[in-house]
Amino acid sequence: MTGTRSTGRRERLRIETTAEIKRTALELMGSGGPDAITLRAIAREMGMTANAIYGYFATRDDLVTALISDVYTALADAVDAAWAASAQDAPAERIQAWARAFRNWALANPEGFRLIYGDPVPGYQAPAGGAAPDAARRVCVGIAALADAAWGGAEQAYGDADFGWDDFDPGLLDKVRPAFPALPPAGVALALRIWGHLHGLVTLEVYGHLRAQTLSPDKLFHAELTHLVRSLGLAPGAPR
Amino acid sequence: MTGTRSTGRRERLRIETTAEIKRTALELMGSGGPDAITLRAIAREMGMTANAIYGYFATRDDLVTALISDVYTALADAVDAAWAASAQDAPAERIQAWARAFRNWALANPEGFRLIYGDPVPGYQAPAGGAAPDAARRVCVGIAALADAAWGGAEQAYGDADFGWDDFDPGLLDKVRPAFPALPPAGVALALRIWGHLHGLVTLEVYGHLRAQTLSPDKLFHAELTHLVRSLGLAPGAPR
DNA sequence: GCGAAAACTATACGGCGTGAAGTTTCTGAA
DNA sequence: TTCAGAAACTTCACGCCGTATAGTTTTCGC
Numbered sequence: 001m002t003g004t005r006s007t008g009r010r011e012r013l014r015i016e017t018t019a020e021i022k023r024t025a026l027e028l029m030g031s032g033g034p035d036a037i038t039l040r041a042i043a044r045e046m047g048m049t050a051n052a053i054y055g056y057f058a059t060r061d062d063l064v065t066a067l068i069s070d071v072y073t074a075l076a077d078a079v080d081a082a083w084a085a086s087a088q089d090a091p092a093e094r095i096q097a098w099a100r101a102f103r104n105w106a107l108a109n110p111e112g113f114r115l116i117y118g119d120p121v122p123g124y125q126a127p128a129g130g131a132a133p134d135a136a137r138r139v140c141v142g143i144a145a146l147a148d149a150a151w152g153g154a155e156q157a158y159g160d161a162d163f164g165w166d167d168f169d170p171g172l173l174d175k176v177r178p179a180f181p182a183l184p185p186a187g188v189a190l191a192l193r194i195w196g197h198l199h200g201l202v203t204l205e206v207y208g209h210l211r212a213q214t215l216s217p218d219k220l221f222h223a224e225l226t227h228l229v230r231s232l233g234l235a236p237g238a239p240r
Numbered sequence: 241m242t243g244t245r246s247t248g249r250r251e252r253l254r255i256e257t258t259a260e261i262k263r264t265a266l267e268l269m270g271s272g273g274p275d276a277i278t279l280r281a282i283a284r285e286m287g288m289t290a291n292a293i294y295g296y297f298a299t300r301d302d303l304v305t306a307l308i309s310d311v312y313t314a315l316a317d318a319v320d321a322a323w324a325a326s327a328q329d330a331p332a333e334r335i336q337a338w339a340r341a342f343r344n345w346a347l348a349n350p351e352g353f354r355l356i357y358g359d360p361v362p363g364y365q366a367p368a369g370g371a372a373p374d375a376a377r378r379v380c381v382g383i384a385a386l387a388d389a390a391w392g393g394a395e396q397a398y399g400d401a402d403f404g405w406d407d408f409d410p411g412l413l414d415k416v417r418p419a420f421p422a423l424p425p426a427g428v429a430l431a432l433r434i435w436g437h438l439h440g441l442v443t444l445e446v447y448g449h450l451r452a453q454t455l456s457p458d459k460l461f462h463a464e465l466t467h468l469v470r471s472l473g474l475a476p477g478a479p480r
Numbered sequence: 481g482c483g484a485a486a487a488c489t490a491t492a493c494g495g496c497g498t499g500a501a502g503t504t505t506c507t508g509a510a
Numbered sequence: 511t512t513c514a515g516a517a518a519c520t521t522c523a524c525g526c527c528g529t530a531t532a533g534t535t536t537t538c539g540c
Binding site: 046050075096118136140157158161163166167169172182189193195197198199200209210213216219220222224226227230231 | 429458463
């Protein structure tokens with residue numbers, strides 16, 4: 001009768017307000033870009049004083065950090081879901097599904113994409129640890145899954161460079177090696193190379209640099225994706 | 241005795257001051273990131289009032305636009321020079337030289353790179369025309385030269401996608417088609433694909449996303465570059 | 481019912497871009 | 511040589527921002 005018992009009313013309100021602050025910040029970002037995330041604007045929107053937000057986030061950067069974590073997690077969820085939803089025995093289609101999910105998410109959430117991968121907000125400096133690096137790592141592990149799925153056919157084209165385990169961040173390897181024991185260092189390198197490859201096309205498109213040159217970035221991306229899959233020794237799956 | 245006659249003393253001072261403002265802005269950016277570009281800081285550094293800058297740039301965005309033009313032109317100069325300095329009859333080495341110049345410039349001028357390709361400064365929105373798009377186009381034309389040089393061997397791997405001239409911006413084609421008459425639409429697409437490909441790796445590295453995962457982004461880049469050259473049907477040249 | 485803690489407001493400071501108005505300095509012609 | 515006018519620059523002002531400090535209200539646990 002008195003609502004949830006496990007968490008007090010106060011705590012519940014606190015959680016709700018925290019969520020509302022973040023939601024409002026994301027709305028502002030969506031309509032006015034990353035610079036629209038100002039404590040005062042958020043407070044105005046919520047009918048409170050700017051300083052009240054300090055009860056929830058110690059500083060504006062902390063809020064931005066929380067937003068990045070949330071947004072990055074959403075991206076990781078999206079690509080992981082696309083990967084999980086694709087047929088396990090069709091590596092080419094899985095990779096294409098992953099890449100399309102990455103690009104589609106970026107195009108659907110351009111402000112979020114800039115928040116994650118660009119200069120998010122004036123003067124913001126990412127903290128060392130936290131949830132955002134975790135999400136980044138999740139994305140990397142996701143790409144490692146791509147590399148692992150394709151390694152059989154890709155080894156010939158990508159296995160010649162002499163990578164060693166000490167070329168990579170231990171924190172990444174802690175996640176990758178147990179998950180993909182058969183993947184050698186060059187395979188991890190392949191994962192990062194794929195990431196960079198796709199990232200570049202998507203970044204240019206999201207930031208508008210590509211749109212100034214071509215009218216069909218979509219075609220460009222899919223051509224390059226098909227090429228990548230072939231390059232990995234796989235037969236490209238059906239488009240779309 | 242009275243100095244240059246073609247331009248008055250006043251005009252000369254004006255040009256010098258304009259240059260000093262831009263130089264100071266670039267210094268501030270170099271030491272404090274793109275957000276350090278504030279009219280007040282520049283003025284402080286130069287011993288004037290912030291409003292005095294309004295005599296030279298109508299608004300802060302105009303100053304940023306001018307900086308982007310300058311920096312973008314410097315990048316275009318750097319890659320063009322590397323291209324011109326490499327042997328004309330060794331397309332693989334030319335491409336590698338171009339790509340290395342691109343990456344090296346980005347790593348040497350990370351702040352400039354973010355200024356060009358990132359969210360440069362809070363709220364800044366690029367104007368439609370001007371020198372910056374020209375420099376961007378110059379870079380694109382430079383990559384088109386790569387594609388043109390490699391098209392003979394690359395056509396097999398990159399020529400299947402059905403691109404037409406109407407997939408591209410007319411302004412780009414105005415520059416590219418006269419310079420490379422033999423290059424078909426798919427070749428122009430290849431240029432943009434190469435651009436995106438390299439851009440991604442460099443962007444991740446400059447923004448620190450890659451460094452969180454690998455300790456040798458250099459190795460990664462060169463492995464990918466070698467792969468790219470091979471993929472273009474060329475034999476990679478000597479490293480470094 | 482009450483004391484403490486949590487949530488929130490009020491006020492203030494320095495920094496930002498920028499507009500309006502005033503002041504100094506230079507220039508070119510009478 | 512003088513002097514109007516333009517150019518360069520300063521001063522003052524406004525409203526924005528993040529945020530520190532202090533004070534006020536609301537709510538919870540006993």
